[in-house]
Amino acid sequence: MKNNHFQQLLSSYFLKYIPERTSYSNNTIKSYRDTFILLFQYHEYLHKSLSKISLETMNCKYIEDFLVWLECEKHYSVSSVNQRLAAVHAFFKFVQKENPEYIEICTSVLRIKSQKVPVMPMNYFSVEAIKLLLSLPDTSKLEGRRELAILTLLYDSGARVQEIADLTFGDVRNVKPATVRLTGKGNKTRVVPIMPQSLSVINSYMDDCKKKTVILSTYPLFFNKKGEKLTRAGIAYILDKYVDLARSIRQDLFPNKVSPHTMRHSKSMHLLEGGVNLIYIRDFLGHASVVTTEIYAKSNPEIKRKAIEAVSPNVLPTEKYSERQKKEMMEWLKSII
Numbered sequence: 001m002k003n004n005h006f007q008q009l010l011s012s013y014f015l016k017y018i019p020e021r022t023s024y025s026n027n028t029i030k031s032y033r034d035t036f037i038l039l040f041q042y043h044e045y046l047h048k049s050l051s052k053i054s055l056e057t058m059n060c061k062y063i064e065d066f067l068v069w070l071e072c073e074k075h076y077s078v079s080s081v082n083q084r085l086a087a088v089h090a091f092f093k094f095v096q097k098e099n100p101e102y103i104e105i106c107t108s109v110l111r112i113k114s115q116k117v118p119v120m121p122m123n124y125f126s127v128e129a130i131k132l133l134l135s136l137p138d139t140s141k142l143e144g145r146r147e148l149a150i151l152t153l154l155y156d157s158g159a160r161v162q163e164i165a166d167l168t169f170g171d172v173r174n175v176k177p178a179t180v181r182l183t184g185k186g187n188k189t190r191v192v193p194i195m196p197q198s199l200s201v202i203n204s205y206m207d208d209c210k211k212k213t214v215i216l217s218t219y220p221l222f223f224n225k226k227g228e229k230l231t232r233a234g235i236a237y238i239l240d241k242y243v244d245l246a247r248s249i250r251q252d253l254f255p256n257k258v259s260p261h262t263m264r265h266s267k268s269m270h271l272l273e274g275g276v277n278l279i280y281i282r283d284f285l286g287h288a289s290v291v292t293t294e295i296y297a298k299s300n301p302e303i304k305r306k307a308i309e310a311v312s313p314n315v316l317p318t319e320k321y322s323e324r325q326k327k328e329m330m331e332w333l334k335s336i337i
Helices: 005-021 026-045 060-072 078-098 100-110 127-134 142-156 161-165 196-212 232-247 260-273 278-285 290-299 301-315 323-336
Strands: 179-183 189-193
Touching (some): 060 078, 060 100, 078 100, 127 232, 142 232
């Protein structure tokens, strides 16, 4: 096995196989690319030459040690380590398919299991918190109208932050019934409705943009001073700014850890609390399976309580107390207070 064969396979994987035979999104491709950059960094960390790296080098133990390095030295979370492992697995599945002579190495790497991710409480905002958050941008200024449009659409569409960053002017239907076209994981597109109040906010922002320059349908909906689309970090910065301001008013309404995904969680929870069927919420969020959407129902104690109350009258016997029994119960309760 030649040392440079690994480099040839990796080049073929990224330059031919992924573009021609997969429908990976740009974010997935970037994540996979970054995984191998990290892998090369690990190889140099071991004081080994990159020119001599081979598939024989990248055996099961090597990959396992790489994952430990990510967790212990780079301080990656368990979920992030699992994402890197998924990228390595995808590459070795390609190698196994295209080069069966390497099946033994590929099989050993593909046997590496991802770690169990600890269950974390799901952070989301109450309706009261969302109202406070959206009341804070100064709409007398261009910047305030832009930031209000970002926050409003982030919540009302239930979009992932990258889906908001990728929006163009042509993705917004800004007449009633208003909708926005989102491109999610795997380049899958879905069209979601936006409320009239949100449409008013977005139209105000779009009118500001049209006064400043000629807007094409392919132009990024939210852009920076250079005319480039906002990054995920840029959108997160805007959210953090207003969450910090909102905390100074009502600290109790906001969890300690907040991200743009918190807005997506919040919209999902509010739809669920409003009685919207999980199937519709699944389609709204762009989940591949309703099993993913069920996480929201499991995380919300109020939903559980309502579900229990809904069936309890049909199961439990009706409790009837005489006036004497009620009086005795009240006297007993008073005696223990």
